[in-house]
Amino acid sequence: MSARTILPRSKAAQREKIVNTLLGGGVIVLFLIAWETVFRLKLVNPLFISAPTKVLSAFAALFRDGTLLNHLTVSGTEFLLGYGAAIIIGFPLGILLGWFKLAKASFGPVVSAMQATPRIALMPLFIIWFGLGITSKVVVVLLSAIFPLIVNLQVAMSTIDGDLVRVARSYGATRWQIFRSVALPTSVPFLITGLRLAAGRGLLGVIVAEVFGGAEGIGYMIQYAGSTFQTDKVFAGVLIVALTGIALDYSLDRLGRHFDRWRGETAVH
Amino acid sequence: MTLPNAEPGRKRAVHNEHALETRGDNIVRLPVGQAPPPQAGECRKTKLSVKDLVIGYLDKQTGHTLVAVDDVKLDIREGEFVSIVGLSGCGKSTFLNAIAGLVRHQQGEIRVNGKLVSGPGPDRAVVFQKASLLPWRRVGRNITFGLELGGMKKADAQARAAHYVNLVRLNGFENHYPHQLSGGMQQRVNLARALACDPEVLLLDEPFAALDAITRELMQQELLELCEKVGKTVLMVTHQIDEAVLLSDRVIVFSARPAHVLADIRIPIPRPRQGHIKESGEFRGLMNRIWSIIEGNANMGGGI
Numbered sequence: 001m002s003a004r005t006i007l008p009r010s011k012a013a014q015r016e017k018i019v020n021t022l023l024g025g026g027v028i029v030l031f032l033i034a035w036e037t038v039f040r041l042k043l044v045n046p047l048f049i050s051a052p053t054k055v056l057s058a059f060a061a062l063f064r065d066g067t068l069l070n071h072l073t074v075s076g077t078e079f080l081l082g083y084g085a086a087i088i089i090g091f092p093l094g095i096l097l098g099w100f101k102l103a104k105a106s107f108g109p110v111v112s113a114m115q116a117t118p119r120i121a122l123m124p125l126f127i128i129w130f131g132l133g134i135t136s137k138v139v140v141v142l143l144s145a146i147f148p149l150i151v152n153l154q155v156a157m158s159t160i161d162g163d164l165v166r167v168a169r170s171y172g173a174t175r176w177q178i179f180r181s182v183a184l185p186t187s188v189p190f191l192i193t194g195l196r197l198a199a200g201r202g203l204l205g206v207i208v209a210e211v212f213g214g215a216e217g218i219g220y221m222i223q224y225a226g227s228t229f230q231t232d233k234v235f236a237g238v239l240i241v242a243l244t245g246i247a248l249d250y251s252l253d254r255l256g257r258h259f260d261r262w263r264g265e266t267a268v269h
Numbered sequence: 270m271t272l273p274n275a276e277p278g279r280k281r282a283v284h285n286e287h288a289l290e291t292r293g294d295n296i297v298r299l300p301v302g303q304a305p306p307p308q309a310g311e312c313r314k315t316k317l318s319v320k321d322l323v324i325g326y327l328d329k330q331t332g333h334t335l336v337a338v339d340d341v342k343l344d345i346r347e348g349e350f351v352s353i354v355g356l357s358g359c360g361k362s363t364f365l366n367a368i369a370g371l372v373r374h375q376q377g378e379i380r381v382n383g384k385l386v387s388g389p390g391p392d393r394a395v396v397f398q399k400a401s402l403l404p405w406r407r408v409g410r411n412i413t414f415g416l417e418l419g420g421m422k423k424a425d426a427q428a429r430a431a432h433y434v435n436l437v438r439l440n441g442f443e444n445h446y447p448h449q450l451s452g453g454m455q456q457r458v459n460l461a462r463a464l465a466c467d468p469e470v471l472l473l474d475e476p477f478a479a480l481d482a483i484t485r486e487l488m489q490q491e492l493l494e495l496c497e498k499v500g501k502t503v504l505m506v507t508h509q510i511d512e513a514v515l516l517s518d519r520v521i522v523f524s525a526r527p528a529h530v531l532a533d534i535r536i537p538i539p540r541p542r543q544g545h546i547k548e549s550g551e552f553r554g555l556m557n558r559i560w561s562i563i564e565g566n567a568n569m570g571g572g573i
Binding site: 161163164166167168169170171172173177181182185188261262263264 | 369370371388389390391393394395397399401403404405406407414415417418419446447448449466
Protein backbone atom coordinates (compact mmCIF):
# COMPACT_ATOMS: atom_id res chain seq x y z
CA MET A 1 0.00 0.00 0.00
CA SER A 2 2.93 2.29 0.70
CA ALA A 3 2.86 4.61 -2.23
CA ARG A 4 6.40 5.84 -2.46
CA THR A 5 9.45 3.69 -2.13
CA ILE A 6 12.72 5.48 -2.53
CA LEU A 7 15.43 3.00 -3.27
CA PRO A 8 18.98 3.98 -2.42
CA ARG A 9 20.87 4.75 -5.55
CA SER A 10 22.79 1.62 -6.37
CA LYS A 11 26.57 1.56 -6.30
CA ALA A 12 26.71 0.68 -9.99
CA ALA A 13 24.66 3.75 -10.87
CA GLN A 14 26.93 5.92 -8.73
CA ARG A 15 30.02 4.52 -10.39
CA GLU A 16 28.52 5.12 -13.81
CA LYS A 17 27.89 8.75 -12.91
CA ILE A 18 31.50 9.26 -11.79
CA VAL A 19 32.84 7.60 -14.94
CA ASN A 20 30.59 9.78 -17.13
CA THR A 21 31.75 12.96 -15.37
CA LEU A 22 35.40 11.97 -15.77
CA LEU A 23 34.90 11.15 -19.44
CA GLY A 24 33.11 14.40 -20.21
CA GLY A 25 35.60 16.51 -18.27
CA GLY A 26 38.56 14.57 -19.70
CA VAL A 27 37.61 15.32 -23.29
CA ILE A 28 37.37 19.04 -22.52
CA VAL A 29 40.75 19.05 -20.78
CA LEU A 30 42.31 17.13 -23.67
CA PHE A 31 40.86 19.60 -26.14
CA LEU A 32 42.30 22.55 -24.16
CA ILE A 33 45.72 20.89 -23.96
CA ALA A 34 45.68 20.19 -27.70
CA TRP A 35 44.68 23.79 -28.40
CA GLU A 36 47.48 25.12 -26.18
CA THR A 37 49.99 22.74 -27.81
CA VAL A 38 49.02 23.79 -31.32
CA PHE A 39 49.51 27.40 -30.25
CA ARG A 40 52.85 26.79 -28.49
CA LEU A 41 54.29 24.76 -31.38
CA LYS A 42 53.03 27.43 -33.80
CA LEU A 43 51.40 24.78 -35.98
CA VAL A 44 48.85 27.40 -37.00
CA ASN A 45 49.42 31.13 -37.11
CA PRO A 46 49.12 32.05 -33.39
CA LEU A 47 47.37 35.26 -34.35
CA PHE A 48 44.42 33.27 -35.66
CA ILE A 49 43.81 30.85 -32.86
CA SER A 50 45.09 32.29 -29.59
CA ALA A 51 45.39 29.81 -26.67
CA PRO A 52 43.49 28.90 -23.51
CA THR A 53 46.07 30.59 -21.29
CA LYS A 54 46.00 33.73 -23.41
CA VAL A 55 42.21 33.77 -23.40
CA LEU A 56 42.24 33.52 -19.62
CA SER A 57 44.72 36.35 -19.21
CA ALA A 58 42.73 38.50 -21.66
CA PHE A 59 39.65 37.70 -19.65
CA ALA A 60 41.40 38.73 -16.43
CA ALA A 61 42.72 41.93 -17.99
CA LEU A 62 39.28 42.89 -19.33
CA PHE A 63 37.80 42.19 -15.95
CA ARG A 64 40.43 44.22 -14.10
CA ASP A 65 40.18 47.39 -16.20
CA GLY A 66 36.38 47.31 -15.95
CA THR A 67 35.63 47.16 -19.69
CA LEU A 68 34.17 43.70 -19.37
CA LEU A 69 31.80 44.82 -16.64
CA ASN A 70 30.70 47.82 -18.74
CA HIS A 71 29.96 45.71 -21.80
CA LEU A 72 28.33 43.08 -19.66
CA THR A 73 26.03 45.64 -18.04
CA VAL A 74 24.94 46.98 -21.43
CA SER A 75 24.33 43.52 -22.91
CA GLY A 76 22.65 42.31 -19.73
CA THR A 77 20.28 45.27 -19.70
CA GLU A 78 19.38 44.76 -23.34
CA PHE A 79 18.80 41.07 -22.77
CA LEU A 80 16.74 41.46 -19.60
CA LEU A 81 14.53 44.19 -21.06
CA GLY A 82 13.90 42.25 -24.26
CA TYR A 83 13.44 38.92 -22.52
CA GLY A 84 11.17 40.44 -19.86
CA ALA A 85 9.05 42.14 -22.51
CA ALA A 86 8.88 38.85 -24.44
CA ILE A 87 7.54 37.10 -21.35
CA ILE A 88 5.08 39.85 -20.50
CA ILE A 89 3.71 39.93 -24.04
CA GLY A 90 4.32 36.35 -25.19
CA PHE A 91 2.85 34.50 -22.22
CA PRO A 92 -0.66 36.01 -22.37
CA LEU A 93 -0.59 36.07 -26.17
CA GLY A 94 0.25 32.37 -26.39
CA ILE A 95 -2.48 31.53 -23.90
CA LEU A 96 -5.03 33.68 -25.73
CA LEU A 97 -4.17 32.03 -29.04
CA GLY A 98 -4.49 28.58 -27.50
CA TRP A 99 -7.57 29.26 -25.39
CA PHE A 100 -9.80 31.19 -27.80
CA LYS A 101 -10.46 29.65 -31.19
CA LEU A 102 -11.35 33.05 -32.63
CA ALA A 103 -8.05 34.55 -31.50
CA LYS A 104 -6.15 31.73 -33.16
CA ALA A 105 -8.12 32.13 -36.38
CA SER A 106 -7.49 35.88 -36.41
CA PHE A 107 -3.89 36.16 -35.26
CA GLY A 108 -2.45 32.71 -35.92
CA PRO A 109 -1.39 33.46 -39.52
CA VAL A 110 0.28 36.75 -38.52
CA VAL A 111 2.23 34.98 -35.79
CA SER A 112 3.32 32.22 -38.17
CA ALA A 113 4.43 34.72 -40.78
CA MET A 114 6.40 36.74 -38.26
CA GLN A 115 7.96 33.63 -36.83
CA ALA A 116 9.24 32.65 -40.25
CA THR A 117 10.81 36.08 -40.83
CA PRO A 118 14.51 36.25 -39.91
CA ARG A 119 14.63 38.93 -37.22
CA ILE A 120 18.26 39.83 -37.83
CA ALA A 121 17.50 40.71 -41.43
CA LEU A 122 15.29 43.44 -40.05
CA MET A 123 18.14 44.92 -38.00
CA PRO A 124 18.88 47.71 -40.52
CA LEU A 125 15.25 48.77 -40.21
CA PHE A 126 15.40 48.67 -36.43
CA ILE A 127 18.51 50.84 -36.51
CA ILE A 128 16.70 53.35 -38.73
CA TRP A 129 13.66 53.30 -36.48
CA PHE A 130 15.24 53.05 -33.03
CA GLY A 131 18.84 54.21 -33.53
CA LEU A 132 22.12 52.58 -32.69
CA GLY A 133 21.45 52.64 -28.95
CA ILE A 134 19.93 50.09 -26.65
CA THR A 135 16.36 50.17 -28.04
CA SER A 136 17.07 48.49 -31.37
CA LYS A 137 18.79 45.62 -29.55
CA VAL A 138 15.94 45.23 -27.07
CA VAL A 139 13.56 44.94 -30.00
CA VAL A 140 15.67 42.21 -31.59
CA VAL A 141 15.81 40.27 -28.30
CA LEU A 142 12.07 40.69 -27.86
CA LEU A 143 11.31 39.42 -31.34
CA SER A 144 13.76 36.53 -31.00
CA ALA A 145 12.50 35.37 -27.63
CA ILE A 146 8.78 35.87 -28.00
CA PHE A 147 7.95 33.14 -30.52
CA PRO A 148 9.10 30.09 -28.60
CA LEU A 149 6.95 31.37 -25.72
CA ILE A 150 3.87 31.98 -27.86
CA VAL A 151 4.12 28.64 -29.64
CA ASN A 152 4.75 26.61 -26.47
CA LEU A 153 1.87 28.15 -24.55
CA GLN A 154 -0.42 27.73 -27.49
CA VAL A 155 0.46 24.03 -27.55
CA ALA A 156 0.01 23.85 -23.76
CA MET A 157 -3.59 24.99 -24.08
CA SER A 158 -4.31 22.21 -26.56
CA THR A 159 -2.97 19.53 -24.20
CA ILE A 160 -5.41 20.34 -21.40
CA ASP A 161 -6.98 17.13 -20.08
CA GLY A 162 -10.65 17.12 -21.13
CA ASP A 163 -11.57 14.89 -18.19
CA LEU A 164 -10.23 17.44 -15.72
CA VAL A 165 -12.23 20.16 -17.43
CA ARG A 166 -15.34 17.99 -17.20
CA VAL A 167 -14.77 17.41 -13.47
CA ALA A 168 -14.28 21.12 -12.89
CA ARG A 169 -17.42 21.85 -14.89
CA SER A 170 -19.40 19.30 -12.89
CA TYR A 171 -18.44 21.24 -9.74
CA GLY A 172 -19.85 24.36 -11.33
CA ALA A 173 -16.52 25.96 -12.26
CA THR A 174 -16.69 29.10 -14.34
CA ARG A 175 -14.53 29.43 -17.44
CA TRP A 176 -12.14 31.62 -15.48
CA GLN A 177 -11.92 29.05 -12.68
CA ILE A 178 -11.22 26.28 -15.19
CA PHE A 179 -8.52 28.47 -16.66
CA ARG A 180 -6.90 29.12 -13.30
CA SER A 181 -7.19 25.68 -11.77
CA VAL A 182 -6.67 23.45 -14.81
CA ALA A 183 -5.24 25.37 -17.77
CA LEU A 184 -2.64 27.43 -15.96
CA PRO A 185 -1.01 24.53 -14.07
CA THR A 186 -1.03 22.51 -17.30
CA SER A 187 0.93 25.29 -18.99
CA VAL A 188 3.82 25.38 -16.49
CA PRO A 189 6.13 22.78 -18.08
CA PHE A 190 5.47 24.32 -21.50
CA LEU A 191 6.24 27.76 -20.10
CA ILE A 192 9.58 26.50 -18.76
CA THR A 193 10.47 24.91 -22.10
CA GLY A 194 9.48 28.15 -23.81
CA LEU A 195 11.60 30.18 -21.41
CA ARG A 196 14.63 27.97 -22.05
CA LEU A 197 14.31 28.23 -25.81
CA ALA A 198 13.61 31.96 -25.54
CA ALA A 199 16.72 32.51 -23.40
CA GLY A 200 18.93 30.89 -26.05
CA ARG A 201 17.35 32.84 -28.89
CA GLY A 202 17.44 36.08 -26.89
CA LEU A 203 21.11 35.71 -26.07
CA LEU A 204 21.88 35.10 -29.72
CA GLY A 205 19.79 38.14 -30.56
CA VAL A 206 21.75 40.44 -28.24
CA ILE A 207 25.14 39.39 -29.59
CA VAL A 208 24.22 39.49 -33.25
CA ALA A 209 22.47 42.84 -32.87
CA GLU A 210 25.53 44.30 -31.16
CA VAL A 211 27.88 42.86 -33.77
CA PHE A 212 25.66 44.41 -36.43
CA GLY A 213 25.84 47.92 -35.11
CA GLY A 214 26.56 49.71 -31.88
CA ALA A 215 29.34 50.93 -29.66
CA GLU A 216 28.79 48.92 -26.49
CA GLY A 217 28.12 45.43 -25.26
CA ILE A 218 29.77 42.02 -25.45
CA GLY A 219 28.81 41.62 -29.11
CA TYR A 220 30.43 44.92 -29.95
CA MET A 221 33.50 43.92 -27.91
CA ILE A 222 33.78 40.66 -29.88
CA GLN A 223 33.29 42.41 -33.19
CA TYR A 224 35.85 45.12 -32.38
CA ALA A 225 38.42 42.65 -31.04
CA GLY A 226 37.97 40.52 -34.15
CA SER A 227 38.48 43.38 -36.56
CA THR A 228 41.67 44.33 -34.72
CA PHE A 229 42.99 40.74 -34.63
CA GLN A 230 42.78 40.40 -30.86
CA THR A 231 41.72 36.76 -31.04
CA ASP A 232 42.18 36.22 -27.30
CA LYS A 233 39.60 38.92 -26.60
CA VAL A 234 37.20 37.39 -29.13
CA PHE A 235 37.46 34.06 -27.36
CA ALA A 236 37.04 35.75 -23.97
CA GLY A 237 33.82 37.34 -25.23
CA VAL A 238 32.55 34.08 -26.67
CA LEU A 239 33.41 32.35 -23.40
CA ILE A 240 31.36 34.75 -21.32
CA VAL A 241 28.37 34.45 -23.65
CA ALA A 242 28.58 30.66 -23.50
CA LEU A 243 28.83 30.68 -19.70
CA THR A 244 25.82 32.97 -19.42
CA GLY A 245 23.83 30.69 -21.68
CA ILE A 246 24.75 27.62 -19.66
CA ALA A 247 23.91 29.34 -16.36
CA LEU A 248 20.54 30.55 -17.66
CA ASP A 249 19.59 27.16 -19.04
CA TYR A 250 20.67 25.40 -15.86
CA SER A 251 18.65 27.70 -13.59
CA LEU A 252 15.56 27.39 -15.78
CA ASP A 253 15.95 23.62 -15.77
CA ARG A 254 16.12 23.66 -11.97
CA LEU A 255 13.05 25.89 -11.85
CA GLY A 256 11.24 23.43 -14.12
CA ARG A 257 12.13 20.52 -11.87
CA HIS A 258 10.87 22.44 -8.88
CA PHE A 259 7.46 22.87 -10.51
CA ASP A 260 7.48 19.30 -11.76
CA ARG A 261 7.80 17.68 -8.33
CA TRP A 262 4.32 16.18 -8.66
CA ARG A 263 5.43 14.03 -11.58
CA GLY A 264 7.65 12.05 -9.25
CA GLU A 265 11.14 10.65 -9.59
CA THR A 266 10.55 8.64 -12.73
CA ALA A 267 9.54 11.46 -15.00
CA VAL A 268 12.37 13.79 -13.99
CA HIS A 269 15.82 12.52 -14.72
CA MET B 270 -21.99 -8.51 -18.11
CA THR B 271 -21.28 -10.04 -14.76
CA LEU B 272 -22.87 -13.37 -14.13
CA PRO B 273 -23.77 -14.69 -10.69
CA ASN B 274 -20.81 -15.80 -8.65
CA ALA B 275 -20.10 -19.50 -8.82
CA GLU B 276 -19.17 -21.76 -5.96
CA PRO B 277 -16.95 -20.10 -3.35
CA GLY B 278 -18.35 -19.85 0.16
CA ARG B 279 -21.50 -21.85 -0.34
CA LYS B 280 -21.56 -22.90 3.29
CA ARG B 281 -21.38 -19.34 4.50
CA ALA B 282 -24.09 -18.44 2.06
CA VAL B 283 -26.50 -20.91 3.55
CA HIS B 284 -25.75 -19.61 6.98
CA ASN B 285 -26.26 -16.11 5.78
CA GLU B 286 -29.58 -16.88 4.18
CA HIS B 287 -30.77 -18.03 7.53
CA ALA B 288 -29.53 -14.90 9.22
CA LEU B 289 -31.34 -12.82 6.67
CA GLU B 290 -34.61 -14.48 7.30
CA THR B 291 -34.45 -14.12 11.06
CA ARG B 292 -33.38 -10.52 10.79
CA GLY B 293 -35.78 -9.53 8.10
CA ASP B 294 -39.06 -10.62 9.67
CA ASN B 295 -40.86 -7.48 8.73
CA ILE B 296 -39.96 -7.77 5.07
CA VAL B 297 -42.74 -8.89 2.83
CA ARG B 298 -41.51 -11.18 0.13
CA LEU B 299 -43.31 -10.75 -3.09
CA PRO B 300 -43.66 -12.87 -6.15
CA VAL B 301 -41.46 -11.58 -8.91
CA GLY B 302 -43.04 -8.99 -11.16
CA GLN B 303 -45.50 -7.53 -8.69
CA ALA B 304 -45.16 -3.95 -7.54
CA PRO B 305 -43.81 -3.56 -4.03
CA PRO B 306 -46.09 -2.17 -1.36
CA PRO B 307 -45.42 1.22 0.19
CA GLN B 308 -42.82 1.04 2.92
CA ALA B 309 -41.93 3.16 5.89
CA GLY B 310 -39.44 5.12 3.81
CA GLU B 311 -42.01 6.13 1.24
CA CYS B 312 -43.07 9.21 3.15
CA ARG B 313 -39.57 10.68 2.87
CA LYS B 314 -39.47 13.62 0.56
CA THR B 315 -38.44 13.35 -3.06
CA LYS B 316 -34.86 14.49 -3.61
CA LEU B 317 -34.49 13.94 -7.30
CA SER B 318 -37.36 14.00 -9.70
CA VAL B 319 -37.00 13.33 -13.41
CA LYS B 320 -40.03 13.76 -15.62
CA ASP B 321 -40.50 12.67 -19.24
CA LEU B 322 -36.83 13.22 -20.01
CA VAL B 323 -35.75 13.10 -23.65
CA ILE B 324 -32.11 13.57 -24.61
CA GLY B 325 -31.05 13.69 -28.23
CA TYR B 326 -27.78 14.58 -29.78
CA LEU B 327 -26.47 15.37 -33.20
CA ASP B 328 -24.45 12.61 -34.81
CA LYS B 329 -21.74 14.64 -36.50
CA GLN B 330 -20.97 11.93 -39.05
CA THR B 331 -24.46 11.38 -40.38
CA GLY B 332 -25.98 14.72 -39.49
CA HIS B 333 -29.00 12.98 -37.97
CA THR B 334 -30.33 13.63 -34.52
CA LEU B 335 -30.15 10.49 -32.43
CA VAL B 336 -32.25 9.88 -29.37
CA ALA B 337 -30.18 8.60 -26.45
CA VAL B 338 -32.79 8.76 -23.70
CA ASP B 339 -36.47 8.48 -24.51
CA ASP B 340 -39.12 9.55 -22.04
CA VAL B 341 -37.58 8.50 -18.73
CA LYS B 342 -39.39 9.12 -15.49
CA LEU B 343 -37.66 8.61 -12.16
CA ASP B 344 -38.15 9.73 -8.57
CA ILE B 345 -35.55 9.23 -5.88
CA ARG B 346 -36.36 9.82 -2.24
CA GLU B 347 -34.09 11.22 0.41
CA GLY B 348 -31.45 8.73 1.51
CA GLU B 349 -32.27 6.27 -1.24
CA PHE B 350 -29.56 4.48 -3.20
CA VAL B 351 -30.74 3.86 -6.74
CA SER B 352 -28.77 2.14 -9.51
CA ILE B 353 -29.33 2.14 -13.21
CA VAL B 354 -28.18 -0.92 -15.13
CA GLY B 355 -28.33 -1.63 -18.81
CA LEU B 356 -26.28 -2.65 -21.82
CA SER B 357 -23.22 -0.57 -22.46
CA GLY B 358 -24.01 2.32 -24.75
CA CYS B 359 -27.67 2.29 -23.82
CA GLY B 360 -27.68 5.91 -22.74
CA LYS B 361 -27.47 5.49 -18.99
CA SER B 362 -24.32 7.58 -18.68
CA THR B 363 -25.89 10.26 -20.86
CA PHE B 364 -28.84 10.23 -18.49
CA LEU B 365 -26.55 10.69 -15.49
CA ASN B 366 -24.64 13.47 -17.22
CA ALA B 367 -27.91 15.23 -17.91
CA ILE B 368 -28.76 15.10 -14.21
CA ALA B 369 -25.27 16.43 -13.47
CA GLY B 370 -26.11 19.31 -15.79
CA LEU B 371 -23.31 18.49 -18.21
CA VAL B 372 -25.57 17.34 -21.05
CA ARG B 373 -28.61 19.27 -22.24
CA HIS B 374 -31.97 17.58 -22.53
CA GLN B 375 -34.56 18.36 -25.18
CA GLN B 376 -37.75 17.60 -23.31
CA GLY B 377 -38.93 16.99 -19.79
CA GLU B 378 -37.49 18.30 -16.58
CA ILE B 379 -35.05 17.43 -13.82
CA ARG B 380 -35.61 18.74 -10.32
CA VAL B 381 -33.42 18.43 -7.23
CA ASN B 382 -35.32 19.32 -4.07
CA GLY B 383 -37.98 20.77 -6.32
CA LYS B 384 -35.50 23.12 -7.99
CA LEU B 385 -35.21 22.92 -11.75
CA VAL B 386 -31.77 21.79 -13.00
CA SER B 387 -30.35 23.86 -15.83
CA GLY B 388 -26.62 23.21 -15.43
CA PRO B 389 -24.05 21.94 -12.96
CA GLY B 390 -24.64 23.00 -9.38
CA PRO B 391 -23.47 22.45 -5.83
CA ASP B 392 -26.56 20.34 -5.06
CA ARG B 393 -25.06 17.52 -7.14
CA ALA B 394 -21.60 15.97 -7.26
CA VAL B 395 -20.36 13.41 -9.76
CA VAL B 396 -17.86 10.61 -9.32
CA PHE B 397 -16.71 9.64 -12.79
CA GLN B 398 -15.21 6.33 -13.81
CA LYS B 399 -11.82 7.97 -14.22
CA ALA B 400 -10.53 9.46 -10.97
CA SER B 401 -9.44 12.60 -12.89
CA LEU B 402 -7.52 14.11 -10.01
CA LEU B 403 -5.46 17.22 -10.58
CA PRO B 404 -2.02 15.59 -10.83
CA TRP B 405 -0.18 18.64 -9.51
CA ARG B 406 -2.27 18.86 -6.36
CA ARG B 407 -1.69 16.72 -3.30
CA VAL B 408 -4.51 14.48 -2.05
CA GLY B 409 -5.70 17.03 0.51
CA ARG B 410 -6.03 19.80 -2.02
CA ASN B 411 -7.69 17.51 -4.53
CA ILE B 412 -10.40 16.81 -1.98
CA THR B 413 -10.94 20.53 -1.44
CA PHE B 414 -11.11 21.20 -5.20
CA GLY B 415 -14.90 21.18 -5.42
CA LEU B 416 -15.21 23.29 -2.30
CA GLU B 417 -12.75 25.87 -3.61
CA LEU B 418 -14.63 26.11 -6.89
CA GLY B 419 -17.74 26.70 -4.80
CA GLY B 420 -16.02 29.71 -3.30
CA MET B 421 -15.06 28.33 0.09
CA LYS B 422 -11.92 29.75 1.70
CA LYS B 423 -8.89 27.48 1.52
CA ALA B 424 -8.54 27.12 5.29
CA ASP B 425 -12.22 26.26 5.81
CA ALA B 426 -12.13 23.79 2.93
CA GLN B 427 -9.06 22.11 4.37
CA ALA B 428 -10.69 21.75 7.77
CA ARG B 429 -13.66 20.12 6.14
CA ALA B 430 -11.55 17.87 3.94
CA ALA B 431 -9.85 16.34 7.00
CA HIS B 432 -13.13 14.67 7.93
CA TYR B 433 -13.50 13.11 4.50
CA VAL B 434 -9.90 11.94 4.38
CA ASN B 435 -10.81 10.00 7.48
CA LEU B 436 -14.06 8.74 6.03
CA VAL B 437 -12.45 7.22 2.94
CA ARG B 438 -9.54 5.99 5.06
CA LEU B 439 -6.76 7.92 3.42
CA ASN B 440 -5.16 9.12 6.64
CA GLY B 441 -1.46 9.63 6.16
CA PHE B 442 -1.84 10.12 2.42
CA GLU B 443 -3.01 13.75 2.48
CA ASN B 444 0.35 14.96 1.22
CA HIS B 445 0.81 12.39 -1.51
CA TYR B 446 0.48 13.23 -5.15
CA PRO B 447 -2.11 11.27 -7.17
CA HIS B 448 0.54 9.35 -9.14
CA GLN B 449 1.77 7.89 -5.85
CA LEU B 450 -1.60 6.25 -5.16
CA SER B 451 -3.11 3.01 -6.46
CA GLY B 452 -6.17 3.13 -8.69
CA GLY B 453 -8.47 2.25 -5.80
CA MET B 454 -7.02 4.96 -3.60
CA GLN B 455 -7.32 7.52 -6.37
CA GLN B 456 -10.96 6.61 -6.73
CA ARG B 457 -11.43 7.09 -2.98
CA VAL B 458 -9.98 10.60 -3.31
CA ASN B 459 -12.46 11.16 -6.14
CA LEU B 460 -15.27 9.99 -3.86
CA ALA B 461 -14.08 12.16 -0.97
CA ARG B 462 -13.89 15.17 -3.29
CA ALA B 463 -17.55 14.65 -4.18
CA LEU B 464 -18.70 13.95 -0.62
CA ALA B 465 -16.84 16.98 0.75
CA CYS B 466 -19.20 19.22 -1.21
CA ASP B 467 -22.04 17.68 0.76
CA PRO B 468 -24.30 17.38 -2.29
CA GLU B 469 -28.03 16.73 -2.08
CA VAL B 470 -27.59 13.95 -4.61
CA LEU B 471 -24.40 12.00 -5.23
CA LEU B 472 -24.03 10.79 -8.80
CA LEU B 473 -21.77 7.80 -9.49
CA ASP B 474 -20.90 7.07 -13.12
CA GLU B 475 -19.57 3.49 -13.24
CA PRO B 476 -17.28 4.42 -10.36
CA PHE B 477 -15.37 1.14 -10.18
CA ALA B 478 -15.39 0.08 -13.83
CA ALA B 479 -11.76 1.05 -14.33
CA LEU B 480 -10.52 -0.96 -11.34
CA ASP B 481 -9.32 -4.56 -11.27
CA ALA B 482 -11.76 -7.22 -10.05
CA ILE B 483 -10.34 -7.55 -6.54
CA THR B 484 -10.11 -3.83 -5.89
CA ARG B 485 -13.60 -3.39 -7.29
CA GLU B 486 -14.97 -5.96 -4.88
CA LEU B 487 -13.28 -4.23 -1.94
CA MET B 488 -14.40 -0.81 -3.06
CA GLN B 489 -18.00 -1.98 -3.38
CA GLN B 490 -17.96 -3.06 0.23
CA GLU B 491 -16.33 0.16 1.30
CA LEU B 492 -18.90 2.22 -0.56
CA LEU B 493 -21.63 0.10 1.02
CA GLU B 494 -20.36 0.90 4.51
CA LEU B 495 -19.77 4.52 3.63
CA CYS B 496 -23.25 5.05 2.23
CA GLU B 497 -24.88 3.42 5.21
CA LYS B 498 -22.80 5.73 7.42
CA VAL B 499 -23.48 9.03 5.65
CA GLY B 500 -26.99 8.25 4.39
CA LYS B 501 -26.65 10.17 1.16
CA THR B 502 -29.11 10.11 -1.70
CA VAL B 503 -27.23 8.31 -4.45
CA LEU B 504 -27.83 7.62 -8.13
CA MET B 505 -25.34 5.17 -9.62
CA VAL B 506 -24.88 3.99 -13.17
CA THR B 507 -23.18 0.62 -13.57
CA HIS B 508 -23.07 -2.41 -15.80
CA GLN B 509 -22.21 -4.71 -12.91
CA ILE B 510 -25.52 -6.22 -11.86
CA ASP B 511 -24.06 -7.60 -8.60
CA GLU B 512 -22.75 -4.16 -7.72
CA ALA B 513 -26.16 -2.63 -8.31
CA VAL B 514 -28.00 -5.22 -6.20
CA LEU B 515 -25.47 -5.11 -3.37
CA LEU B 516 -25.56 -1.34 -2.94
CA SER B 517 -29.04 -0.28 -3.96
CA ASP B 518 -32.49 0.11 -2.54
CA ARG B 519 -33.83 0.09 -6.07
CA VAL B 520 -32.39 -1.04 -9.37
CA ILE B 521 -33.69 0.59 -12.54
CA VAL B 522 -33.21 -1.44 -15.71
CA PHE B 523 -32.71 0.61 -18.85
CA SER B 524 -33.57 -0.73 -22.29
CA ALA B 525 -31.16 -0.69 -25.22
CA ARG B 526 -30.83 2.67 -26.94
CA PRO B 527 -32.87 4.81 -26.93
CA ALA B 528 -33.08 4.21 -23.21
CA HIS B 529 -36.35 3.93 -21.37
CA VAL B 530 -37.16 2.27 -18.07
CA LEU B 531 -37.80 -1.47 -18.46
CA ALA B 532 -38.18 -2.26 -14.77
CA ASP B 533 -37.88 -0.66 -11.37
CA ILE B 534 -36.91 -3.36 -8.93
CA ARG B 535 -36.89 -2.94 -5.18
CA ILE B 536 -34.03 -4.69 -3.38
CA PRO B 537 -35.57 -5.83 -0.13
CA ILE B 538 -32.32 -7.04 1.49
CA PRO B 539 -32.15 -5.36 4.89
CA ARG B 540 -29.38 -2.99 5.92
CA PRO B 541 -26.73 -2.92 7.14
CA ARG B 542 -25.61 -5.29 4.43
CA GLN B 543 -22.40 -7.24 4.27
CA GLY B 544 -20.41 -8.17 1.19
CA HIS B 545 -21.14 -11.87 1.59
CA ILE B 546 -24.87 -11.46 0.95
CA LYS B 547 -23.78 -11.83 -2.66
CA GLU B 548 -23.79 -15.57 -2.06
CA SER B 549 -27.32 -15.73 -0.72
CA GLY B 550 -30.15 -17.23 -2.74
CA GLU B 551 -32.17 -14.05 -2.52
CA PHE B 552 -29.29 -12.04 -3.98
CA ARG B 553 -28.89 -14.47 -6.85
CA GLY B 554 -32.58 -14.50 -7.47
CA LEU B 555 -32.60 -10.72 -7.84
CA MET B 556 -29.58 -10.80 -10.09
CA ASN B 557 -31.11 -13.46 -12.32
CA ARG B 558 -34.30 -11.52 -12.55
CA ILE B 559 -32.50 -8.33 -13.62
CA TRP B 560 -30.34 -10.28 -16.03
CA SER B 561 -33.31 -11.92 -17.68
CA ILE B 562 -34.98 -8.54 -18.22
CA ILE B 563 -31.85 -7.18 -19.91
CA GLU B 564 -31.38 -10.34 -21.91
CA GLY B 565 -35.01 -10.40 -23.00
CA ASN B 566 -34.75 -6.83 -24.21
CA ALA B 567 -31.52 -7.53 -26.07
CA ASN B 568 -33.02 -10.58 -27.79
CA MET B 569 -36.10 -8.64 -28.78
CA GLY B 570 -33.89 -6.69 -31.12
CA GLY B 571 -32.50 -4.22 -28.66
CA GLY B 572 -29.13 -5.17 -30.08
CA ILE B 573 -25.82 -5.36 -28.29
